[in-house]
Amino acid sequence: MADEKAHIFYKLGRYEISEMNDGRLFWKSPGGSGSLKRGRCYIKGSILFLEPGGAEQSGLKKKEFLHQLNQLPDWERTQYFCPSYAIYYSNTGAICRRLGEEKNLNRTGTKNVVVNHKVHGPGINTKPVTVNKDDPKEKLKLFLSFCKPWVLLILRILFKCFQMIYSVVRFLIGKWNRFRGKFVHFKADMIYNIKRAIRRCH
Numbered sequence: 001m002a003d004e005k006a007h008i009f010y011k012l013g014r015y016e017i018s019e020m021n022d023g024r025l026f027w028k029s030p031g032g033s034g035s036l037k038r039g040r041c042y043i044k045g046s047i048l049f050l051e052p053g054g055a056e057q058s059g060l061k062k063k064e065f066l067h068q069l070n071q072l073p074d075w076e077r078t079q080y081f082c083p084s085y086a087i088y089y090s091n092t093g094a095i096c097r098r099l100g101e102e103k104n105l106n107r108t109g110t111k112n113v114v115v116n117h118k119v120h121g122p123g124i125n126t127k128p129v130t131v132n133k134d135d136p137k138e139k140l141k142l143f144l145s146f147c148k149p150w151v152l153l154i155l156r157i158l159f160k161c162f163q164m165i166y167s168v169v170r171f172l173i174g175k176w177n178r179f180r181g182k183f184v185h186f187k188a189d190m191i192y193n194i195k196r197a198i199r200r201c202h
Contacts, residue, residue: 010075013093014066015050015083017041017075030062031055048081048090 010017016028039053087096
């Protein structure tokens with residue numbers, strides 16, 4: 001389970017965090033059918049980001065991996081870790097739902113912090129973004145997000161009304177065409193009968 005080049009291992013939930021001699025960090029987690037998932041990770045501020053990894057074959061079964069994992073010391077170098085789009089507490093594994101209220105997230109103590117829903121790699125700017133709710137652009141976004149479902153509902157109603165009107169118009173046109181055809185036929189029959197009556201009189 002241990003990589004010979006790594007000098008220390010940690011337990012982080014269901015992940016094994018290994019620190020290499022050169023300072024690089026890697027994670028491992030149990031996969032399916034005797035395989036392991038492995039990838040790189042890195043620290044940014046007080047968050048440990050786990051990059052997407054790949055599967056590799058291993059002789060260890062999941063139970064054996066978890067048994068050895070439980071023997072490792074807990075990861076305590078960062079307050080949070082991010083395996084996907086959510087931020088978790090390193091000590092409990094619980095999802096952090098009030099990220100903006102934590103003063104230890106970064107050195108500046110930024111309020112109203114939002115972490116972009118992206119997979120962050122080395123060299124990419126992962127600085128949290130400050131959201132100012134009094135900004136006119138933010139107000140406009142909130143207004144548009146509120147109006148969007150109502151606009152869609154109105155458009156649906158208008159579309160249904162248009163369909164109904166179209167059906168009624170088609171029905172009336174069909175009725176008119178049938179009536180006009182009967183009237184033309186009746187008119188032709190009447191003219192024919194009048195001509196026939198005039199011939200008889202002569």
